[in-house]
Amino acid sequence: MIRTHVLICGGTGCNSSGSMKIADALAVELAKAGLQEEVQVVRTGCFGLCERGPVMIVYPEGTFYAHVAVEDAPELVNEHFLKGRIVDRLIYREQGEEQVIPPALSETGFYKTQLRVALRNCGVIDPENIEEYIALDGYAALGKVLTEMTPEDVIKVMKESGLRGRGGGGFPTGLKWEFAAKNISDEKYIICNADEGDPGAFMDRSVLEGDPHAVLEAMAIAGYAIGAGKGYIYCRAEYPIAVKRLNIAIGQAKEYGLLGEDIFSSGFGFDIEVRLGAGAFVCGEETALITSIEGNRGEPKAKPPFPANKGLFEKPTIINNVETLANIPQIILKGAAWFASMGTEKSKGTKVFALGGKIVNTGLVEIPLGTTLREIIFDIGGGIPGGGAFKAAQTGGPSGGCIPAEHLDTAIDYDNLTAIGSMMGSGGMIVMDENNCMVDIARFFLDFTVDESCGKCTPCRVGTRRLLEMLDKITDGNATLEDLDKMEELCNYIKANALCALGQTAPNPVLSTLRYFRNEYEAHVVDKKCPAGVCKKLLRYEILSDKCVGCTLCARKCPVNCISGTVKKPHDIDQSRCIKCGACMDGCKFNAIIKK
Amino acid sequence: MKTLAELAEIREKMKGKVALREGSNETRIVVGMATCGIAAGARPVLGAFVEKVAQKGLGDRVTVTQTGCIGMCRLEPIAEVFEPGKERVTYVMVTPEMVDRILDEHLKGGKPVWEFTIGAQEKQGE
Secondary structure, eight states: OOOEEEEEEOSHHHHHTTHHHHHHHHHHHHHHTTOTTTEEEEEESOOSOGGGOSOEEEETTTEEEOSOOGGGHHHIIIIIIIHOOOOGGGBOOOTTOOOSSOOOGGGSHHHHTOOOSTTTTTTTSOTTOHHHHHHTTTTHHHHHHHHHOOHHHHHHHHHHHTOBOTTTTOOBHHHHHHHHHHSOOSOOEEEEEEOOOSTTOOHHHHHHHHOHHHHHHHHHHHHHHHTOOEEEEEEETTOHHHHHHHHHHHHHHHHTTSSBSSGGGSSOOBEEEEEEEOOOGGGGSHHHHHHHHTTSOOOOOOSSSOTTTSOGGGSOEEEEEHHHHHHHHHHHHHOHHHHHTSBOSSSBSEEEEEEEESOSSOEEEEEETTOBHHIIIIIISOOOGGGOOEEEEEESGGGSEEEEGGGTTSBOSHHHHHHTTOOOTTSEEEEEETTSOHHHHHHHHHHHHHHHOOSSSHHHHHHHHHHHHHHHHHHTTOOOHHHHHHHHHHHHHHHHHOSSHHHHHTTHHHHHHHHHOHHHHHIIIIIOOOTTSOOGGGOOEEEOTTTOOOOOHHHHHOTTOOEEOOTTSOOEEOTTTOOOOOHHHHHOSSSOEEEO | OOOHHHHHHHHHHHHHHHHGGGOOOSEEEEEEOSHHHHHTTHHHHHHHHHHHHHHTTOTTTEEEEEEOOOSOGGGOSOEEEEOTTSOOEEEOSOOGGGHHHIIIIIIITSOOOGGGBHHHHHHHHO
């Protein structure tokens, strides 16, 4: 008889820090103690608190352990699982607080204000066991749709719920479905866009790894609503755990008759296949994705025709993002009004964000739309490590922009983010502090889009390259103020003329940093200084002659031997040969070297 | 799957198994599982509580957990019942055979089994 469940995170983050080895070690130790019939180890999806991984939670007590190691397995088994003595040193405690009794997980700052809809099963169920999904009302929405509702009813519920695409575009899902439903065709398709490519975004991966059946169920519901019998999940091959769990889930769903022919004796049949992408960023763009599934090189096409009219194999096709789909079974079960009660006037429901950068609680959070950036970064995210000052948050990845401190209290929804020059995007959120150079950030994203541009249209292929060269000129200290104006002009040109969203949004990181941090650009151009001390070519390391005691340590540390001086006399750096590595400053014991 | 009833059947079967993950109920039965408890036979007692709580349909309101030594090693195995708003009841020298009566009379009937409690034990010892 099982009395204790040990849920250990099997998401990519915890996996890479060895969580599955811990699960194996626990199984061995449990067998040694003869507890294998009493304690069940469950490998789940992501809990969200990736920063503290590998994490595990023990029920029924609800004890949350963080930074667990393989070596801890014997102690956990013999102390906690056998004798009920909680292993205090492994308990998760919030930073900066000396809690004697750790609070319930739901009461910690990280989880307290979160509202989990798309992530509701992540970290709760074993994603490789369909019966655990069914236990938590899994496939009940599909059953309801097939036995009680017409396709029109389903579309009506989706429209009333106000759900908008979570992949970045924010197009109303119900409306998209309606377009496809109205088209008459012998075959239609449902595609799940799981080609998550923004640097720093991992929401979709976590849903696929933690709750794959929710995506399958939603795709079948969408198929019924628009009259499609076949679905594809386009997932990048860099997500091996997600792909593995999706295939297991599809196999189980077929075995239980929840995919395949004549589901719930309704006459409706639906089949799903996984297609692997090679990781090209442009394949997240829907027309390029379709081209890739068709077996061609992933390049976008001009719209219209929109996929809802003429998509995969020229048939009406709906493309929904993973997170969008994960919301759908619950909207069907709990109703449109329930979903519409969360969020803001034009943005309903919740959104998952992947928090990264200069933040204490790196990880995955889901919040009702309308929550402010301040709440996400400081209340849930725990603020900036080391107490640094917040400078900006970057949302929307290479297509988005930076939000400066003055907009910290903006309620986050699709329209507000667009209004302040960023975008929702898929939900990556990178936090930056005073040590991040905004020109360098813009350069980083441009470098990414230049690499990922497919080359089909000139504004993107050549335009982004020229833009990157201009940024290089600025960070090298060779630009003039006139270059800034030219750069802005080029940005607007690319936005207006590129073929697909990749090119159209590529200048956003430059435009938004220019808008809010023009002073930093000007410092690079006019003063030839990088205020954050990031851009190497504008840096100078200098030795303060009044502090230098002539210990010769820096000269020995310098990899290019450009520091000279005699023992017990102040040393000197030869600027013409210095490579700005900072080894001298890190090594100096007298704080005699400064970065300017 | 042909009918909703089949789905409901799996759901009901599995619900009890994952219910444990919803966290502790307010009513708890805590079994002492320190070395002294285990030596005195606490493990089969804990097993009996877990099994019979589920069997008797008490799983949705009663949680069974274990704890360390509470300092009365000579009276182990010890099981304590915590109910919201009530004094805790401490059962001592518990055997698996006693579990049925504790669950039926105390958790279901609301009346602690006096002769199994520490109070009865102390009186006997006087």
